[in-house]
Amino acid sequence: MTEQPKSAYFLVDNKAAVISKTFAVLVDNEAGVLARVVGLFSGRGYNIESLTVAEVDHLDHTSRITIVTSGTSDVLEQIKHQLERLVPVHKVIDLTEETPGIQREMALVKVAGQGEKRVEAMRLSDVFRARVVDTTHSSFVFEITGNQQKIDAFVDLMRPLGLVEVSRTGVVAITRGAEAM
Amino acid sequence: MTQDLSGAEMVIRALKDHGVRHIFGYPGGAVLPIYDALFQDDGIEHVLVRHEQGATHAAEGYARSTGKPGVVLVTSGPGATNAVTGLTDALMDSIPLVCITGQVPTHLIGNDAFQEADTVGITRPCTKHNWLVRDIKDLPRILHEAFYIATTGRPGPVVVDIPKDVQFKHGTYFGPSNIKHKTYQPRIKGDLRKIEQSVELIAQAKRPIFYTGGGIINSGLLGSQLLREFVRMTGFPITSTLMGLGAYPASDKQWLGMLGMHGTYEANMAMHDCDLMIAIGSRFDDRVTGRVDAFSPNSRKIHVDIDASSINKNVRVDVGIVGDAAHVLEDMIRLWKAKVLRPNGAALKSWWMQIDGWRARNCLAYKTAKDVIKPQQAIERLYELTRGRKTYISTEVGQHQMWAAQFYKFEEPHHWMTSGGLGTMGYGLPAAVGIQVAHPDALVVDIAGEASVQMTMQEISTAVQYDLPIKIFILNNRYMGMVRQWQQLLHGGRYSHSYSEALPDFVRLAEAYGAVGIRATTPGELDEKIKEMIDVKRPVLFDCVVDQHENCFPMIPSGAAHNEMILSDAAGEPQVSEAGKVLV
Numbered sequence: 001m002t003e004q005p006k007s008a009y010f011l012v013d014n015k016a017a018v019i020s021k022t023f024a025v026l027v028d029n030e031a032g033v034l035a036r037v038v039g040l041f042s043g044r045g046y047n048i049e050s051l052t053v054a055e056v057d058h059l060d061h062t063s064r065i066t067i068v069t070s071g072t073s074d075v076l077e078q079i080k081h082q083l084e085r086l087v088p089v090h091k092v093i094d095l096t097e098e099t100p101g102i103q104r105e106m107a108l109v110k111v112a113g114q115g116e117k118r119v120e121a122m123r124l125s126d127v128f129r130a131r132v133v134d135t136t137h138s139s140f141v142f143e144i145t146g147n148q149q150k151i152d153a154f155v156d157l158m159r160p161l162g163l164v165e166v167s168r169t170g171v172v173a174i175t176r177g178a179e180a181m
Numbered sequence: 182m183t184q185d186l187s188g189a190e191m192v193i194r195a196l197k198d199h200g201v202r203h204i205f206g207y208p209g210g211a212v213l214p215i216y217d218a219l220f221q222d223d224g225i226e227h228v229l230v231r232h233e234q235g236a237t238h239a240a241e242g243y244a245r246s247t248g249k250p251g252v253v254l255v256t257s258g259p260g261a262t263n264a265v266t267g268l269t270d271a272l273m274d275s276i277p278l279v280c281i282t283g284q285v286p287t288h289l290i291g292n293d294a295f296q297e298a299d300t301v302g303i304t305r306p307c308t309k310h311n312w313l314v315r316d317i318k319d320l321p322r323i324l325h326e327a328f329y330i331a332t333t334g335r336p337g338p339v340v341v342d343i344p345k346d347v348q349f350k351h352g353t354y355f356g357p358s359n360i361k362h363k364t365y366q367p368r369i370k371g372d373l374r375k376i377e378q379s380v381e382l383i384a385q386a387k388r389p390i391f392y393t394g395g396g397i398i399n400s401g402l403l404g405s406q407l408l409r410e411f412v413r414m415t416g417f418p419i420t421s422t423l424m425g426l427g428a429y430p431a432s433d434k435q436w437l438g439m440l441g442m443h444g445t446y447e448a449n450m451a452m453h454d455c456d457l458m459i460a461i462g463s464r465f466d467d468r469v470t471g472r473v474d475a476f477s478p479n480s481r482k483i484h485v486d487i488d489a490s491s492i493n494k495n496v497r498v499d500v501g502i503v504g505d506a507a508h509v510l511e512d513m514i515r516l517w518k519a520k521v522l523r524p525n526g527a528a529l530k531s532w533w534m535q536i537d538g539w540r541a542r543n544c545l546a547y548k549t550a551k552d553v554i555k556p557q558q559a560i561e562r563l564y565e566l567t568r569g570r571k572t573y574i575s576t577e578v579g580q581h582q583m584w585a586a587q588f589y590k591f592e593e594p595h596h597w598m599t600s601g602g603l604g605t606m607g608y609g610l611p612a613a614v615g616i617q618v619a620h621p622d623a624l625v626v627d628i629a630g631e632a633s634v635q636m637t638m639q640e641i642s643t644a645v646q647y648d649l650p651i652k653i654f655i656l657n658n659r660y661m662g663m664v665r666q667w668q669q670l671l672h673g674g675r676y677s678h679s680y681s682e683a684l685p686d687f688v689r690l691a692e693a694y695g696a697v698g699i700r701a702t703t704p705g706e707l708d709e710k711i712k713e714m715i716d717v718k719r720p721v722l723f724d725c726v727v728d729q730h731e732n733c734f735p736m737i738p739s740g741a742a743h744n745e746m747i748l749s750d751a752a753g754e755p756q757v758s759e760a761g762k763v764l765v
Contacts, residue, residue: 028364031313032301043306074493081490087310087330087365 016072020049022095022103022173023080024181028088029055029063036086037065046071046079050105050148052170062090066172068148093181095173103173107151112139113162121161128154139164147171183355188317188348189214192281195324197224198357201252203243203618204228205236209256210296212283214348216254228618228647231639233260235611237267237338238637241276242612243619245598246573248401250277250331251615257283258296261342262303266605269307271338273602274424275399277331278338280308286346287315300342309337310365315344317352325357334367335488336399371485371504376512379459379483379500380522383513386457387528388480388535389417392440392469395424395601396462396486396506398594404428404507405594408461411514415524418536420448422463424601427591437536438545441469442737443583446544446746449735451536452477453743461485462506465495466602475742485509544735544748545587554704556581556656556727560588560628563654566711571596572624575612577633578604580662580733585628607636610653614640617649624652624715631657631684631724638690644720645695652714652721655687658729666732691722700724 027033034053041048050068055061069079076094083092095101109130111121114137125132125142128150134141144154148171155166175181186194192215196204205228208216219227230236233255240251251271255264261282271278285294301313310330312323323341331339383389391412397404405428412419412435419429420440429436438445440452452458458480463469465484470476473495482498484491485506492501502509547557560581574589575598576582582599591597598616600608609627617625627634634655644651656662664679688698697717701710701724714721734749 031315032305035302036305039306074497078490078494081492085488085490087362090364 016074018070018072019076020068020070020096021076022101022171023067023069023083024093024095024101024173025065025067025083026090026092026181027063027065027086028090029061030088033063033088034065036088037067037083040082040086041067041069044078044082046075050170052172066095066170068171091181093175095175101173101175103147103171104145105148105151105169105171106143106145107155107166107168108133109142109144109155109158109163110139110165111142111158111162112164114138117161121158124154124157124161130154183353185351186354187214187218187351188314188320188343189218191320191352191354192324192343192348193218193222193225194354195321195328195357196252199325199328200249201225204252204254205230205239205243205615206254207233207236207256207260209260209283211257211285211345212254212260212281212348214345215281215283215343227254228614228643230611230614230643232637233263234266234607235614235637235640235643237264237271237278237280238605238608238611239615239618239640239643240278240280241267241271241274241608242575242598242615244276244278244615245398245612246595246616247619248595250279250328253278253280255280255282256296257285257300258298260296261298261300261340265303265307266603268304268338268340270600270603270605270608272307272309274600275336275395276338277336279327279331280338280340282340282342283348284313284342284344287344288346290344300340304340307338308340309335311340311342313342313344314347317347317350320347320352321354325360326362328357329360329362330365334365367487368489368503369487369505369508371502371509371512373512375500375502376509377516379502380513380516380520382457382481382483382500383415383459383517384522384524386417387525388451388455388532389415389457389459389524389529390437390451390455391417391419392421392452392458392460392463393419393425393428394422394461394463397425397428398462400462400505400507402594404462404505404510407507407510407514411510411517414514414517416529417459417524418451418533420444420452422466422469422601423586423599425463426586426597427594430592431590432592439586441466442471443587443733443735445587446542446735446748447536447539449737449743449746450539454535455480458482460498461510462487464488464491467495470495471737471745472740472742477743542748544746547731547749549704550728552703554701554707554725554727556584556658556731557588558704559654559656559707559725559727560584562707563626563628563711564589566708567624567626567715570624572626573598573613573616573620575599575609575616575625575627577609577627577629578606579630579633579664580658580666580731581628581630581633581656583663583733584656589628606633610634610637610651611640611643613651613653614643614649617644617651618647621649625650626652626654629653629655630662631655631659631687632661632681635685641691641694641696641720641722648719650718650720652723654714654723655725656727657684657687657724658727658731659684660729662731663733669732670738687722687724691720694720696720696722698722698724700726702726
């Protein structure tokens with residue numbers, strides 16, 4: 001084994017810990033703005049774990065993009081600067097560290113089955129405070145809200161009970177307290 | 182001041198309102214209304230290129246040599262896709278370009294119409310910003326924003342894609358006064374506390390070095406002036422990146438030459454051993470740093486850059502200042518004077534002695550021969566015979582480019598145009614066209630290689646058409662020299678496809694184009710032929726036949742540190758580790 005080659009073309013310190021971060025990005029809702037953000041991530045080799053976007057101010061035409069990404073702290077610092085560099089970006093905030101925020105995701109979970117499994121699915125949905133939004137004699141669609149881990153856990157529990165389909169919104173996040181971003 | 186104009190007329194009007202005198206372009210179906218408006222207006226000179234890539238490089242040469250934005254006008258589809266290389270080049274080297282592209286009519290967009298391409302999609306990652314103008318109401322604002330964004334902050338290329346129906350439509354035009362942007366607000370002034378901290382560090386430094394780059398050039402003539410002033414006040418050594426050459430005069434005793442992969446021994450050694458690095462308008466590119474974990478290991482680093490994302494990108498620094506180089510330098514000088522700071526004279530003296538020891542290695546030395554011209558010699562003679570004329574030099578990419586950077590001594594900013602970041606072969610000839618358009622009476626020389634120059638050779642025809650007496654000085658070694666050098670050093674001398682079996686006769690080629698061809702094959706005739714080239718007031722293709730096997734040294738092999746350079750007099754094959762071979 002030769003020593004790992006080192007140059008600027010290689011991440012020299014791959015040993016640095018990879019951490020997850022949530023950024024809220026306020027943008028002008030102009031044509032192509034999402035493509036700019038997504039293209040930045042793919043072009044520079046950054047990860048996107050989750051991305052949500054919607055217009056939040058219909059008069060000002062501003063949209064809010066929430067991105068969950070991961071990387072070393074150097075990479076995450078770059079991601080923030082690179083996002084800020086995009087012309088239609090108003091503001092980027094880090095909702096993980098600088099101003100810890102609340103994160104929520106919603107999922108629609110379809111479970112098919114009969115008999116005991118169906119009862120068990122119903123019972124568990126209660127524990128998770130999921131709502132039934134559609135039902136037939138052989139299926140449920142649950143609506144569940146919470147952080148990613150909660151939804152992961154619910155989906156995992158539904159798997160042996162007849163899970164057939166999942167649709168998730170991706171994470172939205174906001175800071176705590178009275179201050180706006 | 183508003184006026185009813187067609188979209189096409191608005192384009193021409195906006196160009197004039199932004200002081201544009203020359204544009205580079207190529208007509209086509211989707212841009213004909215703008216060409217029609219151009220025809221009926223005599224305020225703007227259009228230079229017809231032979232390929233849209235040529236238009237973008239010409240505009241880059243124009244921009245880099247004047248400090249003004251370069252303007253490109255091309256049609257939809259292939260017109261726009263051909264411009265992509267030049268746009269990317271301008272993005273990498275922070276050159277302000279405004280590229281206007283025609284687009285198929287709005288009702289045909291998305292229809293795979295004739296000469297349709299998703300221009301904003303294709304150019305999104307290679308522009309600072311771009312727009313598709315679907316509504317005539319938006320056109321004047323977007324045109325003004327385009328100039329504002331291209332030229333301010335970290336400059337760069339922008340694309341305005343205008344469908345043909347929008348060019349025909351009429352609307353209300355308003356002028357460019359009070360252009361403000363909702364979200365784009367570049368930061369010009371640096372943080373004063375950090376600048377203060379920097380000057381304190383500068384006063385304490387024992388082994389300091391200035392490491393400057395293209396950001397100084399982009400901050401205008403004032404940036405270079407202030408840099409010179411501050412460097413002389415401190416008495417510190419200074420080195421620069423490829424893009425920054427000319428900001429500080431190469432004849433000055435504090436100048437160490439260019440740094441990096443083919444930089445001088447003294448510049449790289451001083452970077453490696455310094456205790457304080459003052460990086461201004463440079464971006465720690467991999468061609469500069471070599472192996473980053475061994476880069477200048479014992480120094481504190483101050484980094485001034487207008488782009489916040491450049492700071493801490495490749496190398497972590499101690500003081501990062503976001504701001505324009507000229508503004509920050511102005512504040513540095515003011516604080517230096519106000520605090521009555523002095524450099525550490527004794528330490529500086531011994532630092533200079535150490536540097537003089539490195540200088541004594543004479544790292545750019547090469548052996549001349551009787552019967553064959555050495556490429557370094559050709560550039561040295563070109564320099565000697567053109568010095569004092571404020572010559573503008575452009576280059577292609579490869580060995581000749583590095584030799585030009587090493588052997589041509591630049592005294593002033595805006596006189597050196599080269600493709601640094603993207604490394605675009607074929608940049609130099611069209612760039613020379615653009616430079617000559619901006620400076621009709623100046624001597625403009627493209628130092629070229631025979632491989633690079635063939636990538637955009639057809640632009641010699643543009644030079645002939647517009648009586649632009651550019652000089653294309655080809656160092657002809659019949660190889661893609663830098664590729665051959667790497668194959669020799671890293672790939673066991675297996676010269677895979679780096680030799681040109683069939684080259685044109687450049688002298689006859691020049692004549693076929695209506696230009697002048699000159700050939701030099703021996704050192705004895707070199708001076709006389711170069712003088713002949715300078716004296717001809719027409720475009721010249723100069724075929725300078727040089728040593729085929731000369732390598733460009735010094736060299737930091739990939740994966741090596743600054744203090745592991747290969748020098749030209751190093752005996753035998755240089756040692757490159759297996760690990761280094763996988764790097765480029």
